[in-house]
Amino acid sequence: MLVLGPLFMVGALSFSYLNYKNLPVSLPQTNKQGGVSQEKLAGQMLGEILAETDKEAMRQTLLNVPKNPTEVSATCQSTGGKLESAVPTDCPDPLFSWSGEQTQESGTKITGFYVYFGTNGDDQPITPNSPVNLFQKVIRPKHDGNFQPKNKFSPKNLEKGTIYYLAVAAVSDSTNPNWQTGLDIVSVDDLSARSAKILFVYDYQ
Numbered sequence: 001m002l003v004l005g006p007l008f009m010v011g012a013l014s015f016s017y018l019n020y021k022n023l024p025v026s027l028p029q030t031n032k033q034g035g036v037s038q039e040k041l042a043g044q045m046l047g048e049i050l051a052e053t054d055k056e057a058m059r060q061t062l063l064n065v066p067k068n069p070t071e072v073s074a075t076c077q078s079t080g081g082k083l084e085s086a087v088p089t090d091c092p093d094p095l096f097s098w099s100g101e102q103t104q105e106s107g108t109k110i111t112g113f114y115v116y117f118g119t120n121g122d123d124q125p126i127t128p129n130s131p132v133n134l135f136q137k138v139i140r141p142k143h144d145g146n147f148q149p150k151n152k153f154s155p156k157n158l159e160k161g162t163i164y165y166l167a168v169a170a171v172s173d174s175t176n177p178n179w180q181t182g183l184d185i186v187s188v189d190d191l192s193a194r195s196a197k198i199l200f201v202y203d204y205q
Contacts, residue, residue: 109173141169
């Protein structure tokens with residue numbers, strides 16, 4: 001079973017380990033029955049229980065983490081003009097603002113955002129069946145970006161001839177560290193989510 005990394009699986013891993021230590025499953029001595037040992041059968045059962053435990057922990061994460069922003073607007077500060085995603089521009093000082101973020105866990109509120117603005121345009125969703133190395137490739141604002149308390153951001157030192165991607169993850173004041181950083185939730189049933197989706201493509205020419 002492939003268990004994903006810290007995108008939203010840290011709680012699942014910890015929960016699995018605790019359950020592994022306390023599961024009421026004893027591994028009997030090897031005793032061949034029809035060519036399959038009782039030890040092997042017990043091991044398979046344990047693996048199935050752990051797999052379901054991981055999935056339930058992942059599901060609870062998706063049901064409680066904040067939802068990331070869904071809308072963004074951009075203006076050029078020097079001209080006041082509106083900017084469009086993926087449309088080439090020579091504006092040196094864009095200002096982005098976003099909305100649509102919300103908490104899911106009762107009693108929590110949004111306290112800020114992790115903002116990614118860079119050249120990585122990979123925002124593929126991740127599922128339990130995704131290859132492990134995908135986690136290292138996709139945009140992760142918490143790890144690759146910076147914390148921003150407000151829902152506005154203006155990048156500096158832009159290089160002409162470069163395409164930049166904006167992705168934003170919401171942050172809540174949850175007391176559960178696994179439920180503090182937002183996700184772009186694709187499907188709870190399929191356990192599919194992005195760390196953050198691309199909100200704006202900035203083509204600076």
